Amino acid sequence: MAIPATSLSRPVPRQPAWQTTAIRAVPFAVALAAWWLATSPWGGLPRYVLPSPGAVLDNALELYAKGTLVSAILSSIGRMLLGFAFGSVLGVGLGILVGTNRAVAAFFMPLARFFQAVAGVIWIPLAVLWFGLSWKSVTFIIFNTVFFLVFYNTLMGVQTVPRTLANSILTLGGSRWDVIWEALIPGALPGILVGLRVGVGYGWRSLIAAEIIASGQGLGVLIWEGQRLFRIPDIILGLFLIGLISLTxxxxVFAPLQARTIERWGTSARAPQ
Structure with missing residues (x-):
């Protein structure tokens, strides 16, 4: 039996935004309830093992009143944005530039794989020797982490673009810039965005490790001081804030951008966020 064409082309109805938000909030609510139950008198988990949500909240309010919490958050976000901006811009730019030539791309691909594997916290000893115990070391570690991830994924994305598209543009009288702008960048966007999203996550991990070793301020220092002074609420608060900022x-930024990219250039009618 033939299927009417209208049934094939009919768009799938979108789920209301409030329903999507509510569904995604359920795991967090369950985790919070389990945390509260484990630290309650019924759970019996000692406070020196895991403080209650109320204790962590009280600690956050105390640090906020002192100005310590806001200062730590702003310091970490500032370093993260600076390192991420330099790493992502250079990673995307060089990835596209190298990817335009297959011979050059084949030469750099093994190097990109190698440095992607050793990027990040492994460079902390050298960063401290080069830049000292300062914000420069922390920023360099973030840059190092983000750059190689973005460069590698951008290079891979450019390599997936069929060369017939570039040849068609050149045949029709287009320039090299037209090839880059009309074919390579749109075709590499999914790979670029994957690199950016992964870079954010790994960038935060590197930031915290670098702050613990080479900085005197930030969320990493808050966590380290919590461990040193046995202030477990500080540790839990720092972990929570890092996850919250990264998720936000x-x-x-990245989930809506990736969704629009897939809807504009991909085959999916709607991309998950």
Whole structure:
């Protein structure tokens, strides 16, 4: 039996935004309830093992009143944005530039794989020797982490673009810039965005490790001081804030951008966020 064409082309109805938000909030609510139950008198988990949500909240309010919390958050976000900006811009630019030539790309691909594997916290000893115990070391570690991830994924994305598209543009009288702008960048966008999203996550991990070793301020220092002084609420608060900030950046910036890219250039009618 033939299927009417209208049934094939009919768009799938979108789920209301409030339903999507509510569904995604369920795991967090379950985790919070389990945390509260484990630290309650019924759970019996000692406070020196895991403090209650109320204790962590009280600690956050105390640090906020002192100004310590806001200062730590702003310091970490500032270093993260600076290192991420330099790493992502150079990673995308060089990835596209190298990817335009297959011979050059084949030469750099093994190097990109190698440095992607050793990027990040492994460079902390050298960063401290080069830049000292300062914000420069922390920023370099973030840059190092983000750059190689973005460069590698951009290079891979450019390599997936069929060369017939570039040849068609040149045949029709287009320039090299037209090839880059009309074919390579749109075709590599999914790979670029994957590199950026992964870079944010790994960048935060590197930031915290670098702050613990080479900085006197930030969320990494808050966690380290919590461990040194046995202030477990500080540790839990720092972990929570890092996850929250990273999730917010991904949700507000990269997930919508990736969804629009897939809808504009991909085959999916709608991309998940």
């Amino acid at each position: 950046m991904d949700k507000l």
